[in-house]
Amino acid sequence: MARKSEQNDLGLIGSFTESGKLFMARKAPNVWQKLWKRITDVWGQFIGSIDALIGNRFVEFLDKVVPTPLRFLIPFLKDDLGIQPPSISSFKGIVVPEKNETKEVLKEIIVEERIGTIWQIKPQFLRYQCQESNPFRCEFPLETVADNPNNKYCKKCNFPATLPPEVKVRGRRGVYQVDSYIGIRGTGRLYNATNLSDGESFLFKEYVIPKKYFNDQETRESKQNFESSSEIKLLDGRVQDSRLVTPIEAIADSREERCYVILPHTENTMTLADYLATHGAMNSWQVKSFLNQVLQTLESLHSQKYRLRSGVVAAGLPHGNLTFYSIAIRENFQGFTVYLNDLALWEDRFYPPDSQTHTYSISRDLEDLGYIAFYLLHGGVIDLDNRSYINPSDVDHWVAKVNLGLKKFIQNLLGFGETRYASAEIARRALLRLPIEREALIEFAEQQEEAPADKKNKWAWLTKKVIAIFVGVLLLLGLLLLLYWWFTQPPKPANLNLPCCISQISDIPAGNFTYAANKNGTWTYTLLQKNLIAKGRTLEDKLQESQPKLQLSYQPIDDDQLVSDKLRSSKVDFAISSVITNSGGDFITQDIAYDGLTVFVAFSYAQRNNSLPTALQGRLTFEQLRQIYTGEIINWRQLGGPNLPVKLYMPLDKESIQIFEKRVLKTATAIAAFQNLAQDGNNSITKLSTFDSLRQLIQDFEDRNVGSISFGSISQVFGQCSVYPLTLADDRQSFVSPLVMQTGKAVTPDIDLCNEKGNYVQNYSAFINKSYPLSYPISVVYLRDNRRTPIAERFVSIMRTEEAQGLLKQTGLIPLKYPIKRLNAEK
Template sequence: MPTKIPQNLLKAYLLRHNPPVRLNRYNLLGRFLWLKPILEEIKPELFPLNVEEETAITEAVVPYELLYIQYHCQTRNPLNCPFPQQAVQSDATATYCLKCSFPATLAEKTKLKGNRGTYTVENLLGRRGMGRLYRGTQLDDNQLVTIKEYLLPQKVFNNEELIQRKAAFISLAGLNLADGRIQDFRLILPWEAIADPTNLVEERCYLISKTKLDTYPTLSSYLGLNGPMTPVQVQQVLNQILQTLEFLHEQKFSLPSGQIQQRLAHGNLNVHSLLINEESFFIYLCDLALWENLFNSPNTLVTKPIPADDLSALGHVAFNLLIGKLVDPVSGEPLNPKNYLQWPPISPELKEFILRLIGMGIPFESASAARQALLKLSPEKQIAINSLIVEEEKPEQVRFYRTPLIIFGATLSLLLFGGLIWFLASKLSAKETTESDFLVCCIKDAPPLPNGRFNYTGEADGTWTYVLQNSNLIAKDETLERELQKRLRKSQLIYEPIDHIANSSATKDAVIKQVRAGKTDFAITTLVDKQSDDLTYKEFAYDGLVVFVNFSYSKRQESLPNALKGKITFEQLRKLYTGQIENWRELGGPDLPVKLYIPTETEALQIFEQRVLKDQASIDTFKSLWQNSKKETNSSKNILASPITQLSTFATLTRVIKDFEDDGVGGIAFGTLSKVFGQCSAYPLAIVNQGEPIQSIVQNNGLPINPTTDLCNNKGSYYPNLQLFSTGKYLLAYPITVVYARDNRRSAVGAKFANILKTRESQELLSKTGLIPLQPLAKN
């Protein structure tokens, strides 16, 4: 049953999400349905809601089922109830709710010890599925984690059930590809499961995730705050989820118990187990039934899910996304796709496709078959306002009478329209800047830039300057800048980068200040950590740092890639670049002195300091070592590790192989992947930071490269692992972004240029420069 919503909050929901109710209450505007599209567009500004109302709206859109009824919770669902958290806020040692004795939330700084680390709870994020989410920290490396707490409360589960479910949780909560490959298809998998089957008092189990993806909003939350998705967006969601289901349904997986399982179904696909990155419009799957169902009540009938169940569930998800809710907000009854009156205006082809997913037509044989059928559909178009007006007027049978009330109403509506027309115009203008984040085919299909001349900026020694202005990256004697300008019609973009100031941070700050002050129309930069009230950004490609050493074919057996087994840890890098290691034998390598190199790009140095060195003491030591090395020469081959040489990445690539083959020195360096990729004189090492090695380069067979891979003669058989960059699993990855002002009074050229850079045509050009595209590109 839906959670009961207080009357005043239900009214707020209706005002926000059902404008006809608002209009009919006043009876004057209710008959003028031609105003509905206008009011729909501006209703968030006309009817703002406070936090309490937003929460009620979310619950009204996505009501949760009753859980743990044995505890007589006042809200009838303890996982959503505020009292368990209030108990801990009043007394940090409290373990139970003072109202109903349900297990309280975890107190801040609670420590959880697992086999792969020790974690501390920072704060409660809320409920998702069958558990409560917390933000936490892994104490070993101070890395942020997400903790999901599952409950086996004593009033619901007896001792035998407690033991069995804890043991099953440890055995089932986690997946890896059976062949050892590392692939990511937007499926969020746990890092560690923590439970003690021998402890009959402990009612809790924990799932640790080492990715920020787990904190993204669910699709249910998205609908509660944004309303229904457009048919275009729903097609994009379907495409992504079907891709993930293909992967899940067709691969062999190894469970934590060692058991191999094939054709695994998600089994718990719904708007609560689908997460959305609203910036990139990527959809991620979480909370597999494999472990989520372990915490259902013992009386719940659970059957083993099959792939066909996932397709049916996906069809229901698509229907709910189009409607914008799960239940009728007035009657509380679930919306039913069999009721054709509840469907919004969409193409017959998309409607038939969703019905086939649900099972109300010829079912698809597999996720792969469904996705192929989806890709053959014509892209959905936004429905014009005029067609919406016709659809609304037909059932109403609007009849006009010459009465004073109607004349008054007409006058009032015209006044309202006159007062709001400028607002609608600004909204329609802004709407152009929020086009779908999925890839449009061609630059000509994207909203064009305004006519005229526009200036933008960036860092002079940054990634964008390199890929934009260097010849021969796109084609012989051709630059990306000229190629883009050819396609921009009557618009001209002038790039005026800012030279290096004192450090990378100062240069970046200067770039942002130019945009903020209105001295430039937008900027392209990296390392955008958060949005501000006056600026926003869009990602359009990825780059990242790679750590590399010499790759000598003539002396392969004695070379560093082979000795290091193709990997290096963050801790080893910290020791190397703070002068604590002077010979490679200290790391199990050959008896070679260490030589350190760093690039000239300030953004690369900043990332290395922030993500590898981390603490201020290590950064200060690194900078001191670097400054001192400027006073020394590196002409003698007997010089040991202490000097740090700063060169361009291309000069370093030549130097490290010469160091090894001519001077008997083992050089190590880092630089941007866009410059290192394909340069086979150096080997990019996999990085290790509390877990398995993560290699940024993958072969055509899906396996990471290794020291036996022929990087010179097999070019074209390996490429950057896009999934690692798009999900942030490669810890040295970063996005390239367009930064522009949140101000409708200023030109929208920045947002529109970002949309142009995200077209498939632009992404293919960017890929040629060495940048990593947002999504896989079709092979010719």
């Protein structure tokens, strides 16, 4: 290649780069290219803002909560906390200075040497008589192989030639075949290669160890050191950051003066130098995005612990080779993604032994990055007008339009700013705090510096980022409220489509059948109590009249366990219950109605102003009920009521007691205390039928000045205006009343239940939706046995007609749906 005249004038500039010429500052792309680049980078700005917000807050949070002895476990806090992990001071052949030496070493490097380093224009292997003065970057080794693939050395100077196509190299993970030559990158040659075992494509990089520079012992040591340090993995076994490209495998050729690394393919990437040649200088936002990605990768590299192939554990590992060719960039919709290649750990193993020792450190990485960022703003390193290097220490060499904050940040990286960053993590946090808006106009640095403080806009804090975060928080709160409302809504009943009439149910099995229920339970009252549906008539009479083929014999049983036993032994065909558990899956359960427990106190019209409903505001919580029925509360004053002793009653109905224990008392301790108070002879809780307790409560209040309380089935209590059914709330749930007015308004203690009869009803929706905390189903229970006669199924079909549901509603039970069509027609 012919040298340019500019290179001859500038000495070091005359050395060759990868492409054969040095990039110079040039004009930026046209307006349409800029517009397109801005459009494709919008997402990158958003990601950067969120990353900055979360990252800073997260670090502050960890700083507060992590105990001091354990903070060494958090790599990205090590610089802030002053805790350094163990590190290796050097690798064989590559010197890594300690921190106290770093600043002095860097001061000795002039800008021309630094430019030569980041542009990789240092000549190599000058002992070969190469007409280009650098055989490693000469084209003749490639032409030699093109003429004859068997030639291993350059036909001009005898330098090791490039690898011919289809040459095969065996590694630990397979055999790799070289497909095509790509070019030079850093200190090695790049090829496309394929793993013949699975056909996967890789990048194949070749390093040479020329015999004119390395004797046999030095060659063996170089190969050994190369293999032992060219494969690095995180010590904790996590997958390596994909933006730090590290060798998949390192191979030292035992027969040739060459070494190889197998690298993953990064599709559609180009070197940073090629990117500048195509697109020109970057603007402030692009440079910030570039710095953010590189610092993020360096943060991981500098702070994590790595295990080398030799087993050596390395911490505080510098990159050591940040150049315009070791950094790759890939354009995407968000802007671009930056990759770091060619760590000095293996890249610089092949400099001649007599060459100057290279010095690497974390500080050197940050300073190199500062130089690269500075030249990205220019699009090159040479000022063509003045035919000289662009020097960041010269204030006149800075781009006219640059964000002031970014300018100060780069100066800090370079080491002559207001501060110096101790780590990549600290530098990145400082970078993310820079408010550089992509679409915003970039102000002149001079204008920012001269802006008077008294003219600051008081709304300056209201940035797009703040607004976006505020809107995001509002949307999140709205979503949480919506989810809370959704999950706290009671389940909606199925949209039942019931047949009209009992007489429409056919296929009634012939014969006499028996069914059972608890003697003192809800069904016994519902089925046998006269005058509930017609004067002198019971529900049993009405069912027999409506369906004469139904021959059922009802058998009341005192113990629920006996009901289960009779079902299992087939002594009864089915049962009606609310508490039989389907242990073992022996039973099938189908609901025919709903009922519920109500807790009630006396409602005296004569003393209503001093009555318990008024004092209690008509409500109790389950916690208060537990305290009352376990003996913790013995006077209503303890709940803010009148000075009346508490008298406890409970029904004879064992089903109601079991439901009360399970739903209200809940814990074994509370249930044991309740059962102890209810023992015969204790007289702490009096057992009475529901109707007897209704009379007893009003007498206790009016005649004995005692505040009594009891509970029982709503189907039996409804319509009895001498007592007041209290509104209840399960633990941490809202209050639900068992009664409501016909208008939907809740029943309160100021309503006279006796005078308002007919104007209030049971809270049907609360019972059907099961939002009333003591609601429960009335169910038909039968044995899971296909051999039995299906009388239970036919009985369920009968009870699920509009006619039967209306009859059940008249008895005081809650129908499966409301309103009932047939009942409405009768009204």
